[in-house]
Each structure stands twice: as C-alpha cells, then as structure tokens.
Amino acid sequence: MCALYAGTLPGLAWAVDSVAEVEVGRNQPAEQPYRSSPQQQAFLDQLQRDTFKFFWETTPAGTGLTPDRAPGANTSSVAAVGFALTSYLVGVERGYVTRAEAAARTLRTLETLWRAPQGPAAEGVAGYNGLFYHFLDGHDGVRSDQSELSTVDTALLMAGVLSAQAYFDKDDETERSIRLLADQLYRRVDWAWASSPRHKPLLSLGWSPEQGFIDYDWRGYNEGMLLYILALGSPTHPIDPQAWEEWTRSYRWESAYGPPHVTFGPMFGHQYSHVWVDFRGIQDGYMRSKGSDYFTNSVRATHANRAYCIANPGGWKGYGELVWGLTASDGPLGADDAHGAATPFHAYWARGAGPNASDDGTIAPTAAGGSVPFAPEVAIPTLMHFRDRFGDRLYGQYGFKDAFNLSYPGKSGEPTGWFADQYLAIDQGPILLMIENYRTGFVWELLKKSAYVSAGLRKAGFTGGWLAPSVARDAPAPVPSVEHGGPAGTRAAQTLPPS
DSSP: OOOEEEEEETTEEEEEEOSSOOOOOSSOOOOOOOOOOHHHHHHHHHHHHHHHHHHHHHSOTTTOOOBSEESSOOEEEHHHHHHHHHHHHHHHHHTSSOHHHHHHHHHHHHHHHHHSOBSSOSSSOSEETTEEBSEEETTTOSBOTTOOEEHHHHHHHHHHHHHHHHHOOOSSHHHHHHHHHHHHHHHHOOTGGGBOSSSTTSBBSEEETTTEEOSOBOOSSSTHHHHHHHHHTOSSSOOOTHHHHHHHHTOOEEOSSSSOEEOOSSGGGGTHHHHHOOOTTOBOHHHHHHTOOHHHHHHHHHHHHHHHHHHOTTOOTTOBTTBOOOOEEOOSOOTTTTTSSOOSOOSSEEOBOSTTOBOSSEEOHHHHHTTTTTOHHHHHHHHHHHHHHHGGGTEETTEEOSOEETTSOOOTTSOSSEEOOOEEHHHHHHHHHHHHHHHTOHHHHHHHTOHHHHHHHHHTTOBSGGGSOOHHHHSOOOOOOTTTOSSTTSOTTOOOOOO
16 A cells, blocks of 8 residues: 555545556546555654554443443444444554454444344334434443433444445355345344434434434434435335435535635534545536536535634634634533533533534644545645644543644643543544545445445435446345345355344
C-alpha cells in the first residue's frame, strides 16, 4: 500500500494511497490532486494504528460488544459494534492483526448478536423484530438503561455486519459461518415494522416497550440516509420505495458559509453514511436536480463548518484555520452539573455550524478526521495541529480523545480549558475508516460487493458512476441461507447457532 493514485471530483482535490484504482465517476474534469506529504502519511499511519487499538483492545474478545466509550464504561452501543466490525477489516489490511484473528473476533461478535434474546419484553432482551436496542449491557448483552430500540443504530450495526460478509470470502468453516450469520442478521431486521405510525412511509427513530414508537421520524438530511438505503435493500422486510422521496422532500438546500448544499449542522450527519457507501459520481433524483452528488455535498459541508469556525460569530477562544470542527461530542459539563446554574456550556450535545448554529466552543477531532476524504488539504493539517499543539491533553494511547473546549474556565490551579478524558467509539470509527477510504477506498470497495446495498441505492433512484450496469456488480454474489447452508461448494448441512 504505497503507490499513489490520485483522482478528482469537481471543486475537490483528493488523493488515495493505493495500488488499486478507485473509480470517481464518469466525465469528471481533471484537477490537480492533493498529495499528502511523507510527514502527513506517517502521521496518518500512526493515527490509524492508535485508533484501531481502541476497538481491538477495549472490545471484550468473548462477546464482541464494543463499549460505547472508554475508559470506565460497561455499556456497549450497537453502533460501536458496527464500527468495530468494519475496523477489524482495516486492521487486517494494515497488518495490525492477522486475518484469522479478525475472523475469530468477528465470528464471536456475530454469534453474540444472533443468540441474544429478541422479543417485546422490557428486560432481558437485546432487541425486537431483528432490530437492536441502542445500548446493551456489556456483560450479558441485553437492553441497558431503558434505551430505545434504535433504527439508525441498527443500521450502523448492519453496515458493519455487511462489511464482514463482503470481506470474509474464503471457503473455510470460520469465514463461511461469518457470511451465513451476517446474512441472517440482516435478513431478520423488520425495517417495514419500524415505519412511522403517523407519517408512513418514513421510518420512526425507534420504539420502546414502555412508550411504543417514538413520535419523531427520520427526515432529511442526516445520518438516516444509511438507514433508508439498508431498509430499501432488504430482500425480506423492505420499506416502501416512496420513503426516499419523502425523506428528501424535507431537505434544506442553503448557502451557509459557502456554496449551496443540503445542510445539517453537525458534521457526523455528513459522514456516517459515507463511511460505507461511495457516493462519488452517483446521484438520486434530488441531486440530479441540483447538478451535484452527496460526496460533493459533504465537501461543501466540511468547508462550511470550517468557515463558520474561522468567522467565529460566538467569539470562542482558539477558533481558526487550524482549530475547527463542530459535531456531536462530549462537552465540558458533567452529569452532575449539567442541570445546574445557567451556562453556555453543554455536556454531550449535537454541536453544529450554520445560521442556526449549536455552538458552545467545543471542538471534536472526529469532525476533521471523518472529513479527510472530503477535504484532505485542510483536515489533515488540522489533525496534525491538534496533536502537536495539545499533546497528551488531547492525544493518547487510542488516538484523539473526544473533544476539547478552550473557552471553558479551568479550576483554580489548573490550565484554562477543558479536554475530554474518554474516547467515544462512534467518533473513533469515522476517523479510522474515513482515513482508510481516503488512502485506499477500501471500505467503499467492500460495500460495492453487497447486492443489498446496491439494491437499496437503486430503489432510492441512484444511477451513474460505479452503479452503472456491469456484469461484475449487477450479478449478486451467492448468499448463504439457513436451508441451504451457504453458496455452492459449502457444506449443505451447515446450520446457524441457536438463537
């Protein structure tokens, strides 16, 4: 992984470090690509290795239930598991772990998920109708903290599950079992059941035994894009294809601190779906009408987030060309003082840029880290500046800690400013995986192999680019099933572990 391949999209220079060609769509004008320096490449090497260690070392090997945060947490989030499953694959490609080690960890994780009880009860279950609760107890894998049955967190989990299915393609017992379990976990999810009771065909945010369906729906634009793609692509419980048109109907196309784009304040909404789906050069009806695509949209959103921080309308300390990045993250307030006297500061909060900004001076490295493919020329120098300027206050054994706030007043005798002391899985994942997509396109290429993802995109009306008809990608790979035990050549008697 050392030969440099470069490509461009309109208005963007980007580069990947790969021996494999990464398709960027058709009829794209050539521009001078951004080429990261040897020093930047060395930095990315170290950042990826350290961030990978978060998933590998904090996840219990016996269950695969990745903690929501570390250190000091015993609660797993299923979204964290989805990021972890994908991270293990990067670990193999980068030589951090062996393929056999990653396969064993992946299989144990999928077995945990498959065997975990499902049902409508309020306690003692991990999910219902194939969906999973947002948070699971790290020991026994059942619902934790009365969390909701989460549609989007289930989607993030399933993206990791489908990544493992696409990657582990060898004809040995472990990898056959991974493909089989991955397929059954995805096929079991009843996405249609999770439709909004009041606003069909939109999907509800979730459900709980105590309250029923949450009275909010997934409507554009945010991380729900991945949810709709996976729900549309299901061969067993698909949602109405009209859901995509309804989803896009509530988009806001605005000029906010830069060229017009579909806006959403926090950067994670412009990143999560892009971790797994390569949106370069493919368009749905909405983006065709705008002459754009979702990758370009995230490019513009990244630059708008940075431009907002440079303008700094709130007057927060430290903001500038190398200190920017608003997204959902931890904040300086703790659980004990979050409801105290009036303060401009927050604890965990979805911070975002734009005309209606949610901003308390807190910067999260994942905002720049998850945007490396979109704007490497500003994201990589920003990340290097964070590490060099703030040292071990912000960068530790697992890479970047979650966030910092230079405006928060320090206690007597302490340095001014607040720095998080934990790492959050759903913020670590985009850093590791999007840097890999920038360098090699690895995760994007994996999910192009998934017939389910391609089906979901096509049902949403996407065309062009890598979705253009081709024998290699239009013919679905053989999919294992309970009845037949896997694709031709595998053992006909292979069965799932008991659920």
